Amino acid sequence: MSGGLPADQVLDELRELRAGDLPTHGGRTLAYVYDSGLSGVDELGAAAHAMASSANGLDPTAFPSLLRLENDIVATAAALLGGGQDTVGSVTSGGTESCLLAVQGARDSRPDLDRPTMVIADTAHAAFHKAAHYFGVEPVVVPVDPVTFRADPDAMAAAIGPSTVLVVLSAPSYAHGVVDPVTEVAAAAARAGVRCHVDACIGGWVLPHFRRLGVEVPEFDLSVPGVTSLSVDLHKYAYCPKGTSVLLHADASVRRPQLFASAAWPGYTMLNSTMQSTRSGGPLAAAWAVLRHIGDAGYAELAARTLTAVRTLRAGVDTIAGLRVLGSPEAALLSLTCDDDLDVFTVADEMTARRWYLQPQFGFGASPPNLHLTVTAASHGSEEQLLADLAQAVGVARAAGPVRLAPELVAVIEGLDPTVLTPEQFAGLLAVAGLDGVGVPERMAEINTMLSVASPALRERLLVEFLSALYSQPR
Structure with missing residues (x-):
C-alpha cells in the first residue's frame, strides 16, 4: 500500500527525463561514459548491484561478503598493475576519492609538518587541487613540456623539498592522454624519502593490455621502484557500473594513515577505510561481478x-x-x-x-x-x-569563422574580480551576453568563448555561480 504514485508511473517519468540525456551506449558520447559494447554486461552489473545494495560496507564483520568482494577486487587490480604479496588497497566511490585519499594519507604520514606541500605537474587532474583545498596541502605546480605535455623529470625532482609529502604523476594525463616519466620521477621521490602516487584512474585498466598489443607504454605501475600508491577506476576501462575505483598501496604501512577510527562519542566506534562511512554494497558487488565475467x-x-x-x-x-x-x-x-x-x-x-x-x-x-x-x-x-x-x-x-564577442562584453568580463563577484554581477553578465537566465543551451560556442576570455580564477567563480543557479529549486 502506498500513498504516492504507482511504481509504473514513477518509472515512466524517469524514462522521460532520461530521454534528454546524452546517450551512454553506442560510442557517440566521447566523455563521461565508458561503453564496452558487450551485451549483457549492464544487466549483470545491475543484478549484482541489486543483490548487495542494502548491505553496508561500514562494518565488514557484519557483512563479510563485502569484505571478500573488496579483497578480491584489490587482488585483481594488484595483479594487473605490478603489485606483490605486500600490496593492499581500498575500493572507493571513484577516482576523485582515490586521489583525495592518496593526498590525505601522505599528509597524515608527516604530522611533523605544519605546512605540507605536494609536487604536481600542471596536467595533473583537478582532483589533486580539490585535495589540496580540502586537506591544506599546498600544490607546487610544475609546467610540463610544451610539446609533449609530459611532466619534466628534472623540474619535478627539483621541486621536491623538505615540506614535500607527495609527488603525483599521471598515467595518462586526462587532458592529452600521455604517460608521465614515472620511472625517473619516482626514483627522485624515493631518494628524498617522499611518497609517489601514480594517477592511473583512466588508463590503468587498458595500458597493460595496450603494451601487450605492441604499444610503447612507459613503465608506470607499482613495479616501478619508488611508486608507493596508484589509483585505477573500474567504471572506466574495466567497464563496471559507476562508481568504483581502487586505490592501491605498496604495503600496509603506506595505507595506515588513511584508516580512521574514532571512539570519542557514546555510540559505536567509527572505523573507516575510505572517506565514506556507510557504503552501499551495490557498486562493490557490481564491479566484482563484471570483472569476473569479462576476465583478463x-x-x-x-x-x-x-x-x-x-x-x-x-x-x-x-x-x-x-x-x-x-x-x-x-x-x-x-x-x-x-x-x-x-x-x-x-x-x-x-x-x-x-x-x-x-x-x-x-x-x-x-x-x-x-x-x-x-x-x-x-x-x-x-x-x-x-x-x-x-x-x-x-x-x-x-x-x-571564429566566434567574435562584442567589445563591451569582453570589457565586462575583463573587469570582473573573481574574489568579489556577486550573484547580481553574474546575472548582469548573462544579460549582456543576451542569455535569458541559467539553463542548458543547445549551442555552447559563444559561452565557451566567453569563458575562454576569462582567467582561470574568474572562470572557476563564474561556473560556481552557474552551478549554484542550476541546483536551485524551480520557481
Missing part, C-alpha cells in the same frame, strides 16, 4: 578493439585540414585542436548537432583550446562515420 582475456579483446578505434581516428584526423592531435598519446584519449581560422567550440557544437559529444577543453599554458575524445571499445565500428561528421563540422566551422 575479455579485457584484452576490448583493449584491442579500443586500440583499433584510436589508431583509425588518429589517422583520420590527420587527413582533415586544420585539425591535429595534441602530443603523442599512448592511451585511449585524444585531444584535437584547430588552426587559428577554425573555432574549436563551433566544431564541438556542430558535432553535437550530428549526435556526437566531444568535450571542450579550454586553453591552459602551452595547451590550446581543444576537444577531448575518450575512445572506448564501443567506438570501434563507428570510426568512419565519426570522421565523416567531423570533416563536415570542420567545414561548417571554417565557413562560419
